[in-house]
Amino acid sequence: MADLKLVDVQKIYPNGFHAVHDFNLEIKDKEFIIFVGPSGCAKSTTLRMIAGLESISGGEFYIDGELMNNIEPKDRDIAMVFQNYALYPHMTVYDNMAFSLKLRKVPKDEIDEKVREAAKILDLDKLLDRKPSQLSGGQRQRVAMGRAIVRQPKVFLMDEPLSNLDAKLRVQMRIEISKIHQRLGATIIYVTHDQVEAMTLGTRIVVMKDGYIQQVDSPKNLYNKPCNLFVAGFIGSPQMNFFDAVCKVNGSDVILQIGNSKFPVPADKAKALIDGGYDGKTVVLGIRPEDVREATAADAGSTIEADIKFYELLGAEVYLYFDLEGMQMTARTPSSTSLRQGSHAQFALDMNKIHVFDKETEITITN
Amino acid sequence: MDKKQKLEQSLKDLKKMTGLPLKVDLKDDENVDELIQGVQSLCLAYRDAYDKDMILRRWLIGEMSNDDFFPFADRMRIPKEAPRGIFLISFKNEIYSEIITLLKQIFPDNNSRVLTQGKNQLIIFYQFPNRKPMDMRKVAYEILDTLNTELLEQATISYDGLAGHLDQLPASYQKADFAMRVGSVFYPDRTVYNYEQMGVGSLLYGLSKEICTEYINCNLGKEFLEQESPVFQSDILQTANCFIKNDLNIAETSRQLHIHRNTLLYRLEQIQNETGLDIRRFDSAMTYKLCSMILLYLKHL
Incomplete structure (x- = not known):
């Protein structure tokens, strides 16, 4: 060939x-x-x-x-x-x-x-x-x-x-x-x-x-x-969730703040944000629906509270749709979840799986 | 080939075409040229009078009136009422026999015909099978994709809408031909042209050189006719077209073109400095767009 x-x-x-x-x-x-x-x-x-x-x-x-x-x-x-x-x-x-x-x-x-x-x-x-x-x-x-x-x-x-x-x-x-x-x-x-x-x-x-x-x-x-x-x-269906987040640096620690929710960034990703000079700047946080999960007690302080607007059962899994800071967000969870349309729930983000993008150039910062 | 062989060949052609054998008793070579010419004229006259494809082509392109054609159509049992369409295919290279053979296999039904029009064009006289009208666009893409798949031939195709009566087809051909000409000037990035979707190009195509020149003179100045300006070429032209397409939205245009907002603004300023047109305003944007199309058209006139 x-x-x-x-x-x-x-x-x-x-x-x-x-x-x-x-x-x-x-x-x-x-x-x-x-x-x-x-x-x-x-x-x-x-x-x-x-x-x-x-x-x-x-x-x-x-x-x-x-x-x-x-x-x-x-x-x-x-x-x-x-x-x-x-x-x-x-x-x-x-x-x-x-x-x-x-x-x-x-x-x-x-x-x-x-x-x-x-x-x-x-x-x-x-x-x-x-x-x-x-x-x-x-x-x-x-x-x-x-x-x-x-x-x-x-x-x-x-x-x-x-x-x-x-x-x-x-x-x-x-x-x-x-x-x-x-x-x-x-x-x-x-x-x-x-x-x-x-x-x-x-x-x-x-x-x-x-x-x-x-x-x-x-x-x-x-x-x-x-x-x-x-x-x-x-790439990816449902699409990755995107939100504007403010990057806050404190020494070697970095948090991304969306509204009142604060999410600590893992060390490797935090370094890229610090080195890029993103302290105080707004960045775009991306997370895939399968990396959004129901929160547990261990996630206290880093959770999103929301009312489920739509519930889609696909057999083995469920798509849950809710709003965060005016943006629609999707979570992909096992169908065993007890959450339904109208449920009030707390979600946590798997911060090891997040993607952070420069808001102006739209280029990935953390890969 | 000597004269006798030439004459024999012409007689063979005549027999093949008409089925009539003609015997020539040749006593000397003196009148052979006249005889050859006579037999060839007979062939031509027969073709003009009886060859279905030739007559269809002459009628479609306007060389024969409906009054002359319809008796022939009756004789050939071509029904007047049937869903039909005309496709005009234009090839980059000269047409060869395999192209015609291929198209005849796509339309094996005897009600559809593949007609040659010059060295680079074919007309498809298409009658929808079982009299069921289908989407003309779909058929056009099928023709093109099959030509590309089987023969890897570069071609463009144009068409008008569906015709229910035979007498609508010459007009359909004229429209398909017009769409092909307009498309090749203004939309070379497309391969399929629908007469009904030729946009402002179809309006500009009818303008005379004088009117076009006058328009450029008035809106840009004489120098734009004398030499090509960079503000109507590649990068800047594309930037402006994209900006107009995006409803004069700076953010969306710079995002789509992968350029910084300031680069976009610089290019728009370049246009303004050269032409006096601030295309951030709708009326200037429209003038710029028309000027760019007219300058393109003038190159083809």
């Missing part, structure tokens, strides 16, 4: 729209890389530049050390899968998968070998004689992927391939794609706006916003060590 390298890649359209800024990324052979971000963050544009479907305005793009900037898309040895796939309605699954090879005048026996091999990988080998109308949504999606797999390219590019499927099918297909990656051992670049898809599929994730890379990291690191407020808020 292939190593990819993007160096200072830019996309500027003739109307002045600067879609992609200084995109730098190295992708190793067999990696499953995810481009994730909200709509309009230029993740698809970047993918299309890699494919050659958009020209590169600045910077360099290499596959296996070879400069690709001016190479025609069909000569880049890549294959793409999109969300709006159209299967040829009058052709069988076999013919749908074979069609692009036929167009390329590949010999018949070679086509047959490649189609059957791809069908096996996709568990479509028993459906090769069926027409698209006789297939389920998931099977159709697999045929669409089969059309890319038969080409045996160096790199697979997938642009929101699951976006048109319903929620249940998306979960099934996520697992399928993961299996396909393992079986093919291919380099895959996958674009999605869905952070759950990103977290479950990727070996590394590129979080993008407004044409800029925000962070490139493993799913675990993105979740535990977000580099800024945007990444912290984008």
